[in-house]
Amino acid sequence: MLQPKRTKFRKAQKGRIKGVAKGGFTLNFGSYGLKAQEPARITARQIEAARRAMTRQMKRAGRVWIRIFPDVPVSKKPTEVRMGKGKGTPEFWAAKVKPGRIMFEIDGVSDTVAREALRLGAAKLPVRTRVVARLGEN
Amino acid sequence: MAEWTEISATARQSDGKGAARAVRREGRVPAVIYGDKKDPTPISLEHKELWQQIRIGQFLSTIYVVNVDGEATRVIPRDIQMDPVRDFPIHVDFLRLGEGARIAVEVPVSFINEEESPGLKRGGVLNIVRHTIELRCLAEAIPEQLEADLTGLDIGDSLHVSAITLPEDVELTISDRDFTIATVAGRMAEIVDEVEEEEGLEGEEGEEGEEGEEGVEGEEGGEE
Numbered sequence: 001m002l003q004p005k006r007t008k009f010r011k012a013q014k015g016r017i018k019g020v021a022k023g024g025f026t027l028n029f030g031s032y033g034l035k036a037q038e039p040a041r042i043t044a045r046q047i048e049a050a051r052r053a054m055t056r057q058m059k060r061a062g063r064v065w066i067r068i069f070p071d072v073p074v075s076k077k078p079t080e081v082r083m084g085k086g087k088g089t090p091e092f093w094a095a096k097v098k099p100g101r102i103m104f105e106i107d108g109v110s111d112t113v114a115r116e117a118l119r120l121g122a123a124k125l126p127v128r129t130r131v132v133a134r135l136g137e138n
Numbered sequence: 139m140a141e142w143t144e145i146s147a148t149a150r151q152s153d154g155k156g157a158a159r160a161v162r163r164e165g166r167v168p169a170v171i172y173g174d175k176k177d178p179t180p181i182s183l184e185h186k187e188l189w190q191q192i193r194i195g196q197f198l199s200t201i202y203v204v205n206v207d208g209e210a211t212r213v214i215p216r217d218i219q220m221d222p223v224r225d226f227p228i229h230v231d232f233l234r235l236g237e238g239a240r241i242a243v244e245v246p247v248s249f250i251n252e253e254e255s256p257g258l259k260r261g262g263v264l265n266i267v268r269h270t271i272e273l274r275c276l277a278e279a280i281p282e283q284l285e286a287d288l289t290g291l292d293i294g295d296s297l298h299v300s301a302i303t304l305p306e307d308v309e310l311t312i313s314d315r316d317f318t319i320a321t322v323a324g325r326m327a328e329i330v331d332e333v334e335e336e337e338g339l340e341g342e343e344g345e346e347g348e349e350g351e352e353g354v355e356g357e358e359g360g361e362e
Contacts, residue, residue, distance in 0.1 A: 020222050020223055021222050021223075022222075025220075025222035025223075026220075035223075035225075037223060061263070062263060063263055063265065063323075099222075099223045100221075100222030100223040107266065108263050108264060108265075132225060134269070135192060135193065135195050135197065
């Protein structure tokens with residue numbers, strides 16, 4: 001699973017996801033992509049699950065690019081612990097995604113396979129998505 | 139590219155974001171025509187007509203004739219601003235073309251003879267580094283596309299711009315280096331991934347099971 005090699009701080013504040021994507025909203029590598037339509041925090045597990053679903057559908061042909069990186073440590077308190085006594089321990093890593101962000105790109109497979117792979121990948125993600133294609137190819 | 143597509147437009151009286159938003163509310167797309175040492179002309183286009191042209195592809199390398207209230211101007215689109223979430227055009231920049239204008243334009247690359255490449259036959263993957271190449275040419279002679287021949291490319295080989303035959307009177311804007319257009323990559327990395335994936339699946343299932351059991355035990359312990 002994806003996670004940073006080293007970080008300056010172990011824990012991060014939660015923050016809010018506001019507005020729409022300022023960059024990463026156009027296809028840069030592949031011919032097809034999966035675009036987020038709403039804001040969300042996507043965990044490294046979800047990214048990995050989506051990647052696996054896509055590569056399996058593509059039967060190892062073509063190529064998949066992951067355009068998001070889980071760089072936010074998310075902490076959690078253990079169950080049945082009273083409030084206070086400091087922030088919980090980091091449990092997983094997540095990527096903050098704004099609407100419009102291209103999360104995955106695919107190339108090297110047919111239109112049908114690419115769209116089906118992205119549909120299967122999208123099913124593993126907690127956001128509404130849309131498949132986008134390079135103009136002139138859809 | 140001898141025939142130019144005509145797009146009808148109307149002149150906008152005022153510019154600025156307020157006026158542009160008002161135009162969008164009417165279902166039209168604000169645009170501007172500039173260049174050729176004349177004043178810029180703010181215009182607006184019919185959304186449906188513009189979107190049809192964009193969807194055809196190669197919008198930024200096609201010459202159009204924009205008919206602004208009866209006055210025809212030969213232009214080339216230089217930029218389209220798209221809505222980042224829903225991908226509809228929100229503004230278009232057109233460059234006015236004078237007689238004999240030489241312009242820099244991005245031309246798409248098409249890859250031919252994939253079946254003649256031993257690398258792709260053996261299961262390699264074509265990794266396209268550049269989908270378009272920037273050329274400098276006469277506005278009247280913009281090539282529709284450039285053809286990159288994949289014949290003889292094996293796994294690990296790469297195709298550089300020097301391998302592409304350019305039409306006459308067309309030059310590259312990047313001329314100081316022989317940049318890469320595409321490479322043929324092997325499947326080794328993918329296979330390793332797949333093996334890891336299968337091992338990982340088994341491992342993760344085991345881990346999840348253990349975690350779950352621990353969690354249940356913990357909860358039970360807590361209740362007691």
